Amino acid sequence: MLTVPAQADRLAELRSKVDAVTERNVDHGVLAFGIDAVDDRLAAGGLAVGGMHEVAGASTSLADDAAATLFIAGVAARFVAASTGQALWATTRFDLYAPGLEQAGLRPADVLYAELRDDNALLALIEDAVRDGSPAVVIGEVRRASMVATRRLQLAAAARGVPVILFRRWRKLGREPFEEPSAASTRWRVGCAPSTPLRVAGVGRSRWAVDLVRQRGGEACSWIVEGCDATGRLAVPAPARHRAAAQAGTSQHLAA
Amino acid sequence: MPRGGGWRPGARWARDDACTRGAVEAEIAALPAHRQPSIRELGRRSEAAEHPFRRMPDGDACVSEQSPVVKAQGRRPLVLVDVVGRRQEVAAACPAALALGIGVGMAATHARVLVSDLDVRPADREADAHLLERLALRAVRSWTPVASVSGHDGLWLDLTGVAHLFGDEERLCRRIVAFCRRAGFTARVAVADTPGAAHAIARYGTEPISLVPPVQTAEALLPLPLAALRVPNDALTAARRFGLERIGDLISMPRGPLARRLGLVTVERLDEALGRTPEPIVPVVDEAPPAVERRLLEPIGAAEQIGQVMADLLDELVELLRARGLGARALQFACDRVDGAEQKVSIGTSRPNRDPKHLLRLLSMRIERLDPGLGLEKFALTATHTEPLGATSLATILAGDAQAVDVPKLVDTLAGRAGRDALFRIGSVESHVPERAVARAAPLARPDGWPAWRRPARLLARPELLAQVVALLPDQPPRRFEWRGQIYRVANADGPERIHGEWWRSKNEVWGVRDYFCLEDVSGQRFWVFRRGDGVDAATGNLSWWLHGVFG
Structure with a gap:
């Protein structure tokens, strides 16, 4: 007859053995954004490597869609840089412009693209890729993904330690992509914000309004960040000295 | 006879031996192609003599006018030219070229002089x-x-x-x-x-x-x-x-x-x-592709059973490949049904491979395409395309370095599900025109990047026309524009970035100019628009505005 503490130890030991066999609950680490203001608010301290993350544009507009694309490209570039693998980017209708993605850090030799005929084929393909285990990150652009599909992806990602980013595109009906429930670890909504004002006429570094809509074990949150640099890193905008100065740059150009 | 007494000696209507136009044409057609007279020799006045160097037609600048030979045969006489020593010689000529007096061994320049519209191509020994x-x-x-x-x-x-x-x-x-x-x-x-x-x-x-x-x-x-x-x-x-x-x-x-x-x-x-001394022929050897075969006593039909046969055959085939130092690029799995019909499935790999586990995974994706009917009783697995595959060095792994990721294996797995055309990379092409700067490449290629000009994340399949654009000429960005029924007021802008048409591609692009601007509207949306034309010279474009992409 075992004592209670010994029983607990034995149980914990068995649990870890079962985890090792089933490849679940293995901690694959996280990818931090490198910005304290963001990382502190994330429960895991960054994006979990063994997890599925969802990103959507803030509105139906193409500009928000492109902002979400670049946000994903930057995250993917940092996942690629942190491992030896490559990125797989699966779409159903290919309209990505690779030179633009390269400027977010995703070099053309590091991305393998796939063009599928529909969402179901795409979800099956990215699950295959995750189960294979060799990509550094798998990105899928879908309009519709059921709870079952996202759960499968989340489990596969947790088992193999391959991060999955699901880009939820807006449907034609104009229905919010995050209305559907999902098993994702984090859900992000990215939209455009007025760019960093410059002292001269011109368009400054792009800024995005990033909302963390949902995360496991944490609170929702939102930030204004500066867009990706050439290695895919975001930045926190420096505070303007006072609001009138920030406005002046805009009106100055309009008058020019 | 026409009225007014317009008789003159030799008038066509007055000739006795009235040869009709059809008869003459038939006679001309009967001549060999190179002896047919040109229109000019026939004395038809409709043809104006043209200066040979004045006009160059589109396409091949060397061909001035199609000769009767070309018209008769529909194609130009063809010769192949090879470099022999320091001169170019005709290595082979088509029958039409031989009929025109070109012979094998003749200097290429000589042949060109003999026949003006000769199709000269390099010989590939x-x-x-x-x-x-x-x-x-x-x-x-x-x-x-x-x-x-x-x-x-x-x-x-x-x-x-x-x-x-x-x-x-x-x-x-x-x-x-x-x-x-x-x-x-x-x-x-x-x-x-x-x-x-x-x-x-x-x-x-x-x-x-x-x-x-x-x-x-x-x-x-x-x-x-x-x-x-x-x-x-x-x-x-x-x-x-x-x-x-x-x-x-x-x-x-x-x-x-x-x-x-x-x-x-x-x-x-x-x-x-x-025949006084022997001259043996050294025959070419037809190497049979590596293949293994299995016949079953009882026909089978279940997917698991077929998968088991595949696994057994693969093990044997891999041994065969290893003994020969080969890797499979393509496999064909053929089954004979009880009723005599043959069922075939095949797979391909992007690199030579003899890993039974990987090949089995690719093959078992194809099981669903087999129709077993009343049962399958004979199976054959053939490596239809093989390439040499030696041993690889494991030194870096033993030294503790991270194992290189096997991309070809991933490509095979995904191509097995989605098809070989579904996977690609995007590589750069030497062109400044944005839509031509990208091209799809093979999934295992290592493409190069692009110059660091500011480029959008998504490009519209074809540029969309903007309406109600207010902009100062010649080089100011728009202040406002309307796109897809919505009005945008521009807060900031960068540009112009001028991109010229590629005159070597087509005539329409010789003078064409696009002036690209990066625009940001008051809500922060960033667009990539261009104006056709430089705003000064009307030949460069009609000053219409187009939206081509969106920045994030």
């Missing part, structure tokens, strides 16, 4: 040799076990004990000629006692198919020129100096002086052609 080798393999597979390539333009087939399988020698020859005609070649066949004699008669005989009866080889060879004997060029020159032109001249000569004057090779070739 390696591809010719490869094709000839494949033809020899074909001969081994379907006609005779002993066949080889002879020279750069022929095949030797050993018909000993083979001809009766096709009827007789003549029918076999007709069959070979017919096969070559279907494949697009003009063939000449000679059957003789020795390879040398067959070689000579096929090339210098008169008939396309000539059968030399046994022991009459010498008679058949007598009238042929010396070049038929495959003797070196200097021996030919020497023989010409001595007045020896035909093989018949050599046979009667004493052999000692002949060998001294023309070289031992000539005598050897003569002996080989006459």
